[in-house]
Amino acid sequence: MARMTQEERFMREAIRLAKKAAALKEVPIGCVIVHDGKIIGRGYNRRIIDKNVLAHAEIAAIRKACRVLGDWRLEDCTMYVTLEPCPMCAGAIVQARVPKVVIACMNPKAGCAGSVLDMFHEDGFNHQVETEVGLMGEVCSQMLKDFFKELREEGKRKKKEAKDREAGRHEETGAGMSGDHDPHDPVHESGYGDKTE
Ligand SMILES: [Zn+2]
Numbered sequence: 248m249a250r251m252t253q254e255e256r257f258m259r260e261a262i263r264l265a266k267k268a269a270a271l272k273e274v275p276i277g278c279v280i281v282h283d284g285k286i287i288g289r290g291y292n293r294r295i296i297d298k299n300v301l302a303h304a305e306i307a308a309i310r311k312a313c314r315v316l317g318d319w320r321l322e323d324c325t326m327y328v329t330l331e332p333c334p335m336c337a338g339a340i341v342q343a344r345v346p347k348v349v350i351a352c353m354n355p356k357a358g359c360a361g362s363v364l365d366m367f368h369e370d371g372f373n374h375q376v377e378t379e380v381g382l383m384g385e386v387c388s389q390m391l392k393d394f395f396k397e398l399r400e401e402g403k404r405k406k407k408e409a410k411d412r413e414a415g416r417h418e419e420t421g422a423g424m425s426g427d428h429d430p431h432d433p434v435h436e437s438g439y440g441d442k443t444e
Contacts, residue, residue, distance in 0.1 A: 257281055257327040258351060258383045264291040264304065265329045265390060271296050275394050278304035278328040280312040280321065280345075287324070288312030304328065305336035309343055321345045329387040331358030331380075337366040340376060347377040351387035 251259070257279055264277030268291040280288035290307025294300060305328055312321055321343040329351045332340060337359035340348060348367065350360055359366045360378050367376035 253284070254327070254349060254382055257286065257325075258329070258349065260286060260289070261304075261327045261329050261351070262383065262386060262390065264289055265387070268292040268304070269390070269394050272398075275390050276304045276328070276330045278308040278326060280308045280324050280326050282312070282316065282321075282324045287315040301335070303333065303336050305332055306339055309339055309345075313343070319343065325349060327351075327382075330354050330391070331360045331362055333357050334359045334364065334366065337364075341366060341372055341374050344374050345376060347379070349379045349382050351382055352384040352391070353380060 261277040261279050264279070265275035266277070268277065269275035271293070273292045273295055276292040278288075278290045279286045288308035288311035290304040290309075290311065292304050293302040293307070296302075305326065308326065309321065312324060313319055316324075324345055324347075326340065326345050326348045328348060331350050331352070331354040332348070333354070334357070348360065353360075353362050355362045357363060360376075361367070361380075366372070367378050369375070
């Protein structure tokens with residue numbers, strides 16, 4: 248295997264975190280923040296498990312990085328994230344003055360680094376964010392596709408299971424009814440049932 252670049256190493260760590268999210272059945276998104284060549288903040292999506300819309304990978308990583316640096320500003324930091332940030336995270340990135348974000352793959356439905364909006368290059372804001380897109384992008388978009396495919400399949404499986412259970416209940420009820428018939432029921436023994444026509 249070819250030697251990994253420093254950037255690939257950081258993105259790989261973000262991918263490792265994204266997989267932790269997937270293991271919890273969360274959409275796999277992971278993020279690291281690097282300062283002086285060292286990771287000072289890590290995060291992964293925990294929205295469902297934390298029951299909190301703020302529990303995005305980037306927000307968690309920003310929180311930790313701020314704690315390490317003892318500052319709300321994350322100057323001289325680079326963020327590596329597996330998916331293009333949403334409006335909330337893009338806003339936090341601008342607010343924290345993060346100078347550069349490396350994004351693996353874009354999110355056409357919600358991304359705010361150029362897809363739906365480009366909050367990183369908005370002249371009206373007093374801070375612009377340098378972006379780099381596509382580092383290990385294939386790996387990350389495949390990871391998301393696999394996750395959603397598995398989710399759909401699980402949904403189908405559960406639907407089928409519920410249907411089977413429902414059918415099973417009907418069968419049981421049916422069996423229960425026939426079980427109610429006393430084998431010594433005189434009507435049945437006499438065979439009247441067969442002659443009603
Ligand atoms: Zn977000």
